[in-house]
Amino acid sequence: MKIVMFTASLLTLTAAAQARDIKSEIDAANAKWVAAFNKGDAASVAQLYTEHATALPPGAPMAKGRAAIQAFWQGAIQSGIKNASLKALKVDQFGSAAREIGEFSLDAPDAQKQTVHVVGKYVVLWRHSGNGWKLDTDIWNTDK
Secondary structure, three states: OHHHHHHHHHHHHHHHHHHHHHHHHHHHHHHHHHHHHHOOOHHHHHOOEEEEEEEEOOOOOOEEOHHHHHHHHHHHHHOOOEEEEEEEEEEEEEOOEEEEEEEEEEEEEOOOOOEEEEEEEEEEEEEEEOOEEEEEEEEEEEOO
């Protein structure tokens, strides 16, 4: 019985350590995304996605594949969206995949071309490969 208790405790500690590690890795990948976006570098943003990733922006068609995702983010940058930030609230790992739930904020022009602060939430499905964690499915919407 002691061995079972010890093994269960060890597995719990290992799972907690893995959860912290994956969150740190996702936070680092998000920092790269934010830095690239805020520099206006849609090509670098797109490289953080898997080759066949899908972005599901609100009120717009899906962007499938890196080229389409790069074009989408280039359009967002050119429209005046800036000062993006991401905050991962929860990251769960499922083998070579992970799900992140988080919050974002950014500044964007409204219909009158006035800059407004926008906040919202997102879910990302990440895939791990030899190149680290990459976004595979990205969906978000605003709080308003």
